[in-house]
Amino acid sequence: MKKYYWTFIFLYAAFSTNAQVKYADSLLTAGYTQVAAVEYERVLFETQDPEVRNEAILKKAFCYKLLGQYNEAYQNLLRANLFDENDSINDRLRYESVLTAFMASKYNDSYNQYVQFKYYSKDTALVDQAKVIAVLALNEQQKWGLASELVSELNESYSLKLDTAELFAVSKRPKIRNLKKQQLATTFFPGYVLVREGQVTSGLLSFTLKSGIVFSTFYHIIDKLYFTALLSGGMYNVFYAGSTEHAIESIKVNNQKKITRFNEKVSNSLFKALETSNFLLF
Amino acid sequence: MIFNTSCVFCQKRNFSSDIRFLNYLFSTRDYKGASEWINFKLENSPLSRNQTDTLNYYLGKSYYFQKDFTPATTYFNKVSKSSGLHVESTFYCALNLSYMEEYDMAEQKLRKLTLNDSMLFELKKLQLAGLSLLKRDTALYRSFSTYFTQKHHALSKQEINLDLHYNNMKKFKKKSKFLAGFMSAAVPGMGKLYTKRPGEALATFFKTGLIGLPALEAYVKRGSSDARFIIFGSLFSALYIANIWGSVLSVNVYRTELNSTLDEKILLDLHIPLRSIFN
Numbered sequence: 001m002k003k004y005y006w007t008f009i010f011l012y013a014a015f016s017t018n019a020q021v022k023y024a025d026s027l028l029t030a031g032y033t034q035v036a037a038v039e040y041e042r043v044l045f046e047t048q049d050p051e052v053r054n055e056a057i058l059k060k061a062f063c064y065k066l067l068g069q070y071n072e073a074y075q076n077l078l079r080a081n082l083f084d085e086n087d088s089i090n091d092r093l094r095y096e097s098v099l100t101a102f103m104a105s106k107y108n109d110s111y112n113q114y115v116q117f118k119y120y121s122k123d124t125a126l127v128d129q130a131k132v133i134a135v136l137a138l139n140e141q142q143k144w145g146l147a148s149e150l151v152s153e154l155n156e157s158y159s160l161k162l163d164t165a166e167l168f169a170v171s172k173r174p175k176i177r178n179l180k181k182q183q184l185a186t187t188f189f190p191g192y193v194l195v196r197e198g199q200v201t202s203g204l205l206s207f208t209l210k211s212g213i214v215f216s217t218f219y220h221i222i223d224k225l226y227f228t229a230l231l232s233g234g235m236y237n238v239f240y241a242g243s244t245e246h247a248i249e250s251i252k253v254n255n256q257k258k259i260t261r262f263n264e265k266v267s268n269s270l271f272k273a274l275e276t277s278n279f280l281l282f
Numbered sequence: 283m284i285f286n287t288s289c290v291f292c293q294k295r296n297f298s299s300d301i302r303f304l305n306y307l308f309s310t311r312d313y314k315g316a317s318e319w320i321n322f323k324l325e326n327s328p329l330s331r332n333q334t335d336t337l338n339y340y341l342g343k344s345y346y347f348q349k350d351f352t353p354a355t356t357y358f359n360k361v362s363k364s365s366g367l368h369v370e371s372t373f374y375c376a377l378n379l380s381y382m383e384e385y386d387m388a389e390q391k392l393r394k395l396t397l398n399d400s401m402l403f404e405l406k407k408l409q410l411a412g413l414s415l416l417k418r419d420t421a422l423y424r425s426f427s428t429y430f431t432q433k434h435h436a437l438s439k440q441e442i443n444l445d446l447h448y449n450n451m452k453k454f455k456k457k458s459k460f461l462a463g464f465m466s467a468a469v470p471g472m473g474k475l476y477t478k479r480p481g482e483a484l485a486t487f488f489k490t491g492l493i494g495l496p497a498l499e500a501y502v503k504r505g506s507s508d509a510r511f512i513i514f515g516s517l518f519s520a521l522y523i524a525n526i527w528g529s530v531l532s533v534n535v536y537r538t539e540l541n542s543t544l545d546e547k548i549l550l551d552l553h554i555p556l557r558s559i560f561n
Contacts, residue, residue, distance in 0.1 A: 038319040227495040
């Protein structure tokens with residue numbers, strides 16, 4: 001998965017000259033990741049120097065990334081003081097915010113962090129790396145129009161030989177089924193949605209059962225067995241709720257599969273193009 | 283990677299600054315981080331007996347707040363009698379044991395504790411009284427509750443609460459399984475109403491009725507040999523028996539829920555004074 005490409009990036013961050021950070025660094029190097037994270041927190045507790053604090057925040061984020069706690073890493077990075085524009089570590093903090101938000105599946109946050117990073121940073125190479133993550137974050141949110149714009153920018157900057165228009169062509173984008181419309185279709189055509197979603201047996205079974213129940217209800221009304229008809233009607237209601245839910249779930253799963261398939265196709269093409277270009281892919 | 287041990291051990295910080303930092307970690311509720319950090323410190327730093335005791339106390343507390351009661355008890359137990367934190371550790375240890383439902387061990391721990399301070403003495407009685415309520419020993423509770431003075435701000439609210447739990451406990455009426463079953467046999471769902479589950483009672487009543495009425499209808503209009511009567515009649519019988527059995531079981535559920543809710547309230551009333559006094 002492309003998502004895990006970045007997990008260990010920048011773990012080689014230079015060792016600090018600050019004694020407290022140095023101690024935490026040595027713990028991190030020795031493999032005491034959780035303890036190192038606490039020691040970086042101690043730096044934050046004991047130091048007021050914003051540069052040292054930012055360094056500790058960045059390195060604490062590395063610890064969390066190593067521990068696979070991406071949300072914690074992202075939340076921790078939000079504590080950084082990014083107002084001092086001369087602080088050289090700011091770019092890395094911003095980049096890590098884009099990355100960890102993406103890893104924590106906070107795609108909207110990831111894109112927003114990228115927008116800020118792009119606005120504030122002068123390090124175009126690092127911004128472009130964040131741009132790749134932003135493309136993936138936009139894809140996850142099905143904002144393919146915006147994603148294609150970013151890919152076009154990368155295409156121009158690095159001569160990627162990518163046909164962006166073709167890659168993101170509206171005709172090739174996944175056709176996401178509208179859940180409300182499908183719910184309506186299930187109501188009037190029992191089993192149809194399930195059959196169309198590939199669950200033929202379930203669909204046919206749903207159709208047979210519902211038709212049988214409707215038939216039984218009317219038959220018993222005509223036969224003047226009203227309580228039996230009422231029971232049949234009640235059973236229809238139960239089956240209706242169950243099969244609609246089942247159909248909606250199937251649509252959700254299939255929608256997600258289509259999105260994933262399309263996004264993987266886009267990211268594969270993008271990464272392939274980046275690898276063959278002069279883009280520094282980590 | 284080669285681990286430069288000398289660097290890891292080279293940190294010589296003031297122990298009181300370690301404790302200040304630990305308190306900060308507790309205030310941010312980073313109990314997991316605190317326990318990892320203390321464990322590392324205990325394993326890798328040369329510490330005096332007193333310092334080890336202090337760290338064991340904090341370690342016990344960090345596990346306690348993570349609701350990991352077994353290691354919490356172990357570390358509270360490791361705090362030596364000579365330590366200034368021995369009393370606090372014993373109280374927390376007893377509370378841990380209470381959470382683990384080891385009531386007798388908790389009581390023994392507390393009884394061994396000799397205290398001169400009047401508030402701590404009353405705290406001990408409060409904890410013992412709470413324990414006796416957890417054991418549902420009301421006579422023992424009365425003997426401890428005589429020490430409640432309600433003079434100490436940190437204890438007075440919980441003393442009132444424990445008295446309230448005691449009074450509620452006395453008021454509890456034991457629900458009869460037989461009566462629940464009998465009521466459900468008379469009117470489906472009534473047994474559930476008896477165990478204070480009105481929603482379930484109504485649902486059972488309608489479910490049973492929805493199957494029972496078509497059976498009755500088929501019998502009246504088509505006779506006993508009608509297939510609908512046989513099918514719905516059998517379904518109704520099964521549902522009717524299940525309704526009675528469900529009501530009998532609901533008495534057990536009712537008792538368990540009532541007991542666990544009460545236990546939770548008592549344990550909370552034992553926890554609060556420890557936090558306010560030893561924080």
